[in-house]
Amino acid sequence: MIENCTTLYPNDIVGRKVSEYSDQHSVPLPEDLVKYHEWVLRSQEHSHFTISLLEARMLSWMARMVNAKRVLEIGTFVGFSVATWANAVGKDGSVTGLEKSPEFAQMARDQLSRFGWNNAEVVTGDALHTLAGLEPPEPYDIIFIDAQKSGYPAYLKIILDRSQPGQANRLLRPGGLIIGDNALRCGLVADESDDNPATKTVPLHTINWDWNNIAFLDEFNKMMHGHPHPVLYERLIKRHQTSSERQQEGQAKGYGRVLEADLARGETRLSALATEAAGEQREDLSPARHRWHAASDIDNPWDGEASTKEQGSELWREFLRERFIRGGDEDFDYAKVDGNEELDVVLRRDEEDRWFDDEEPSWVGDRDAAGETGVQDF
Numbered sequence: 001m002i003e004n005c006t007t008l009y010p011n012d013i014v015g016r017k018v019s020e021y022s023d024q025h026s027v028p029l030p031e032d033l034v035k036y037h038e039w040v041l042r043s044q045e046h047s048h049f050t051i052s053l054l055e056a057r058m059l060s061w062m063a064r065m066v067n068a069k070r071v072l073e074i075g076t077f078v079g080f081s082v083a084t085w086a087n088a089v090g091k092d093g094s095v096t097g098l099e100k101s102p103e104f105a106q107m108a109r110d111q112l113s114r115f116g117w118n119n120a121e122v123v124t125g126d127a128l129h130t131l132a133g134l135e136p137p138e139p140y141d142i143i144f145i146d147a148q149k150s151g152y153p154a155y156l157k158i159i160l161d162r163s164q165p166g167q168a169n170r171l172l173r174p175g176g177l178i179i180g181d182n183a184l185r186c187g188l189v190a191d192e193s194d195d196n197p198a199t200k201t202v203p204l205h206t207i208n209w210d211w212n213n214i215a216f217l218d219e220f221n222k223m224m225h226g227h228p229h230p231v232l233y234e235r236l237i238k239r240h241q242t243s244s245e246r247q248q249e250g251q252a253k254g255y256g257r258v259l260e261a262d263l264a265r266g267e268t269r270l271s272a273l274a275t276e277a278a279g280e281q282r283e284d285l286s287p288a289r290h291r292w293h294a295a296s297d298i299d300n301p302w303d304g305e306a307s308t309k310e311q312g313s314e315l316w317r318e319f320l321r322e323r324f325i326r327g328g329d330e331d332f333d334y335a336k337v338d339g340n341e342e343l344d345v346v347l348r349r350d351e352e353d354r355w356f357d358d359e360e361p362s363w364v365g366d367r368d369a370a371g372e373t374g375v376q377d378f
């Protein structure tokens, strides 16, 4: 069988063995899906566009992990990965693929129908427009990005901006996954030197190759890392940093340039607490927040622009305080935690300490000791 295989190991021999081993120990795929893959490899000039069977197994496993029922794919080619999702979500789930090329989109529709994946649809058009225009009745559980690399940061920004708490027709559900394929681009994001053979092969195999695409992937990977709200962080903090400050911060954080598919971190902008109408003041608001409330009628101070580095940094801290200290994350079900006394370890410990502190040693002096030891047995 022809196979297109991704290697991440010291040399191709080890990489292939690890891939084969992983293949044998991963989620099995139905025969129809394997046949679909074979059809792509045999019939398509650009068959290397499609994910490998091993990747298909991994994506199926990820779908299973989050019990995905609704998947959106950006960059569908002739539909094999859409079929993979369609299989993973089951007949009662659904998949939408976005594809720019009308020819690829039509081929995808034909093959999906031929192989019986009727729970999938393919939308033709530039995903930068079609994505922004989607109005899903229910948010997606997974969004898989596999289109032009220069678009990755823009796709991520649209997804985050269109997935705000409480937003109508939000794209991604709370805790949903954003998965970016090729985020490492055969190691080019980490090594663009001649040491990396991909510097020769990838440009040859890629239509309209542009070295700037590596920088876009790098930007995407950095956005995916470590921040509870990458877009806001960009606006309040990074915009005011010098390039050397950014570099230092990147080094300090140890950006590994690996794709973290977890993208629960893609959770976005925090909207105002339910108790707080615009302009209304709360006792526990910080001075910075009071100032902002007095000065504007926006719900969240951090939604406004920061004109200086200090202001940006204060607003960012305020956002973090609201979310992580005051418990203002609308997507988090605090009731489950608040109602579970087992989780209140600190509270219980304090209560116990207080109880022992208050306990009167009434036996001291006014009671006769009895029992074997004269202390603990009476």
Ligand SMILES: C[S@@+](CC[C@H](N)C(=O)[O-])C[C@H]1O[C@@H](n2cnc3c(N)ncnc32)[C@H](O)[C@@H]1O
Pocket (backbone or CB within 6 Å): 049, 050, 051, 074, 075, 076, 077, 078, 079, 080, 081, 082, 098, 099, 100, 101, 104, 125, 126, 127, 128, 146, 147, 148, 151
């Ligand atoms: C790597 S292929 C996708 C492979 C597919 N996910 C699979 O595994 O079979 C990338 C696809 O993205 C499409 N594409 C590129 N730019 C696009 C855009 N702006 N909007 C939508 N699709 C785009 C290309 O036509 C191509 O079919």
